[in-house]
Amino acid sequence: MDQLLINPDYPHILSTLIFLPLAGAILLLFVRNEYFARYWALGITTLTAILSIPLIKAFDPSTSSFQFVEQVDWIQSLNIQYVIGIDGISILLVMLTTLIMPLCVLASWSYIKTRVQAFMVCLLIMECAMLGVFMALDFVLFYILWEAMLIPMYMLIAIWGGPRKIYASIKFFLYTLAGSVMLLVAIIWLYIHNGYSFFIPDMMWQNYSSTAQIFLFLAFFLAFAIKVPMFPFHTWLPAAHVEAPTAGSVILASVLLKMGTYGFLRFAIPITPEATMTLAPAILWLSIAGIIYGGFTALAQSDMKKLIAYSSVGHMGFVTLGIFVLNTAGVEGAILQMINHGITTGALFLCIGMIYERTHSRELRDATGVGKHMPIYVTFLTFFSLSSFGFPATNSFVGEFLILAGTFKHNIWLALAAIPGAVLAAAYMLRMLQKIIWGGTDNPDQSWIKDLNLREIVTLAPFLFFVFWIGLGAEPFINIIHVSVENLLNNYHGFHSQVAAVTELIIQ
């Protein structure tokens, strides 16, 4: 338990962050006023965001231990604890979640017209579960929140979604649930082989047998690869993204997808290092396949949401690529890229949602040439699109650059194979941008379209702020994650040199 730091200045800050949205959701159940529901949800999510700011201030970036830890016995007979804490890997994801939720509420302000209270309840429960997933240090707690999250997300798509919402929501639910049942078996196996404890840090860097590690890794991989989603498990993503309401798409893209990659970092690598070593090449090439496949498919889309959804497959391919090259530049780039993708793709989905609210179409050809009538809108859109394909001075450039640098260090062929992905990203984003801003000679009449109102500008502005902050000064972000990543990689390489030494000893 030496990996835990209790921060006496903020004794219950993480629990507050988890339970404040939940309490807000429960109260909202008894309210029948739509206006109140909107303001209430905005208030609760904003309060959560404000409360989370001290985290970043008080976080000690010089240690890889878990900080702000809270520990309470929950189910004693099974030794399940309520234990939460964050380290450099999870803190940025927690911040991303808390900061993006008020913007999701704002984005749904006029988009959601039916059953507003229920929608806001779902959003708040989502926030509670998502924060819990990133903070949980007990495997059962993690699994419960991981699964419980499916219910509100399913509702978000199934009730407020587009025309094919039923197909999309069921596919989303089944895919994710089917992926994680083997995770449950893996969790119980680890529990039994770790002295009947579900405490995650104790499970790391243990000498499980090679066969067991392979099976554990496959169980992890199935659950997390579906969530990322990695090629070829990605087919639920375009469906879910296209049909979900704007806020649902933003949550899905910005936070939910990150849980898969977070799972790889938090569980797969530390718990099964040997299997990671064995299977990493396969995952790296799957990532490349995802990058190229996502790029080409995005190029062929006429539906804007689908285009962004497939671009997500490509971007998340970069993230898994960075994670499994297993060197400092790669992993740091991957974590930064997780945040970047959350910011950029979330903002792009918001932009598409704003067009959709006006034209009620997601088709690219119905949105051609709006640049003339919506100058503010296309300014935002341009910056986010540039960021999406990693234009220098935007946030994604830093992340992708680090990932590619790490990949070059690992294997030059792999890096060369990933480059076309970056080019493709520019191709499909610029194609979309060109059509939306200028279009051609056959543009539909867009003169009735109004430009962004103040609420929409307020929604988009924070995203733009972070695009440039990370793009121009990524230093503070990397400093926060650096020690945790170094510790992870040192342990990983240390583990392997140890194994190698033992093998040599046996051979001698």
Add this chain to the structure above:
Amino acid sequence: MQFLPELTLLGAGLVIFIVSLGSARAATTRNIAIGLGAAIFGATLLSCNQSGNLFFGAYQVDLFSQVFKMLIAGAMFLVLLFGQKLKGISEKVYPEYYLFLFMSVLGLMMLVSSVELLSIFVALELSSFAVYIMVPMRDDSGKFRFQMEAGIKYLLFGVTATGFMLFGMSYMYGLTGSTELSVVITKLSTMWDNPAAVISMMMVLSGFFYKLAIFPFHFWVPDVYEGASNETTAFIASVPKLAAVAMLIRLVSLISGDGQVILNILMVCAVASMFYGNLSALVQTDIKRMLGFSGIAHAGFVLLGILTFQITGYANAMYYIIGYVLMNLACFLVICTVSEKGENVMIEDLSGLHKRSPIMAFTLAVGLFALAGIPPFVGFMGKFMLLAGALREGYMLIVILAAINTAIAIYYYLSVIRVTYCSDPEERALVSPSMLTSATSVVLLAVILFMGISPQRFVDYASTVVQTIM
């Protein structure tokens, strides 16, 4: 005091019998029945800490039996509460219906106290025969009379199962020279290499498999669930299963030494039940049939706890069946409320339920998510503890198969939720549950959630309870 719940039940039966002689109004009969149900539940609470022996050791009153009596009475009371309108039963036979209901419950209560082969048999028959009559009592205005078919099927399968059981008991007596459970099973435990011992044990267990609907004694389930009225099905699907699990625990916990043969058979039954139940449930259109098949699968899960032969395993099984009964009752509450005149409810009849009655839609959604084993509800915790217990004993394969079944099951539960939340009601009528029904559903939901979030005290208590019969 030791015999108080049973006496109260008998008294209740008498009261209802007297009511049946007069010509009381239907509403009066209903209210009397609910009052009596409350009294019975109260009596089981009062006698909860009793212990002792009755009828020359054939009837054991201990914490185990009393807790199960309390659960049985509680489940019966819930069925009475939300099934109070008895839409599917002709008003003329209300008193008789309640009479048989109470008699069946009396049989079940006696069953959980029985520790001798003959008293087990008598109690089981009392509980079964009353239900055999309740099934065809449904009133469908003389249209199809499929309740008769269901009743006959239930009777024939039931009699076959009891026949097996009686045959097994005769073997047991022949092998051990006693009818007392503790003596019989202890002696049998020393002779598992003798096929007759294994066969007799399995035959006796089959009687309880039949009540719990475990493969291969599940064949009655879909047709009886479909043919019986909604209220009767709610009863059959919940209350007898409690008693069956109690008796399985009582029997299996007495097995000592190497019960490997029994273990293997139980494992096969568990896995077969899960797969059969879940795969068949995938294609159902009648929600009662679907719940019936899902019940078969859940029974397989309960066996997963019993076949560990450990106190924690039995406690988990007990926790799981309590949770199952609550989740199932939540679903049946909705079915009974949605059904207008007591007709069967097709899954598509639930279309747009969220608009017709938000609280019923919510109850159904929580009930089904819980049955599917999604946290934070009781279904997840139960499954989790059963899987952990089985894996602790090293049964990796069966745990993986059970986990796969969880994934299969989610599809059909989700399809129902999809219909309730994502389709339009079209021209279907509004559903207006009574205050009593709404209150019952809120209580059920609260318990389902609470048991899932804080299972500690329930499992601890279940362990204490099981400890008393070891």
